[in-house]
Amino acid sequence: MIKAVIFDMDGVIIDSEPIYLDLAIQFLKKYLKQDYDQEKFDKTICTAVGKSDHKLFEIVSEFLSDEYTWEEVHEKSQKEWRTFTLNYKTILKPHLINVLKDLKSQNLKLAIASSSPYDNIMQVVKECEIQDYFEYMTSGEDFKESKPNPEIYDHTIKKLGLKPDEVIAIEDSTYGIEAALQSGCTCIALEDTRFGFDQSKAHYLVKDLFQANKIINKVKSQ
Incomplete structure (x- = not known):
């Protein structure tokens, strides 16, 4: 019986990923090799979506100028991005509030x-x-390894006092889906074709949170 729903944040609660990706690309241009492969870089950086920003810089390290290590560039980014502001209310995913209200009214843990x-x-x-x-x-x-390592899900499920088969996870990225599946959760993927995610392994693929809520109610009643 389903007793809880765990939400990823970026790409599920807020549509922040394209904004953060563009921010990272614009910042990184100052530190890239002059002869870097643009097409390869674009594909590589998209694979970092869903990872921590720390991991993003490690993933694109091969494209950085020899003058810098990826750790140095990451540190510079943290200083520069402290001034970046974003109105999160304007990028809330459609139907989120109504879905949260509905799930909470059913006494599901979120x-x-x-x-x-x-x-x-x-x-x-x-x-x-x-x-x-x-x-x-x-x-x-808080963890040594980010998604797709399932530790973040294992920890959250334990804190909720539940078993994996009592939990539904809502994810979007390849890494997030893999982490949820490895933890033993039922996984719903919010469809997103912008970043080349592999969402094929999720138990369910939905267009939006309204459809996700329908799936949750269906699974919950089984």
């Missing part, structure tokens, strides 16, 4: 398991006024 830093998670939920819906919020920065 949680967030995101690769983003904890401070960012808290900023999003507070600005969007949705923090009261969630019983627990987990950040990937």
Whole structure:
């Protein structure tokens, strides 16, 4: 019996991934090799969507100028991005609030398991006024390995006091889906064709959170 739903944040709660990706690309242009392969770079950086920003810089390290290590460039990004602001309410995914209300009315436990830093998670939920819906919020920065390692899901499920087969995860990225599946959750993927995600392994593929909610209610009643 389903007793909880765990949400990824970027790409599921807010449509932030294209914004963050563009921000990273514009920043990285200052540190890339002069003769880097543009097409290969574009494909490679898209594979980092769903990973922590720390991992993103490691993934694109082969394209960086020999003057810098990826760790140095990552550190520079953190200083520069402190001034970046985003109105999270304007990028809430459609149907989110109604879905949260419906799930909560059924006494389902709700949680967030995101690769983003904890401070960012808290900023999003507070600005969007949705923090009261969630019983627990987990950040990937608390773990040695980010998604697709299932540790973030294993930890969240344990904190909820449940078993994996009592939990549905809503994800979008290849890595997020893999992490949820490895933890033993039922996984619903929000369809997204912009980043080349492999969403084929998810138990269900849906267009939006409204459809995801229908699946949750169907599975819950079985």
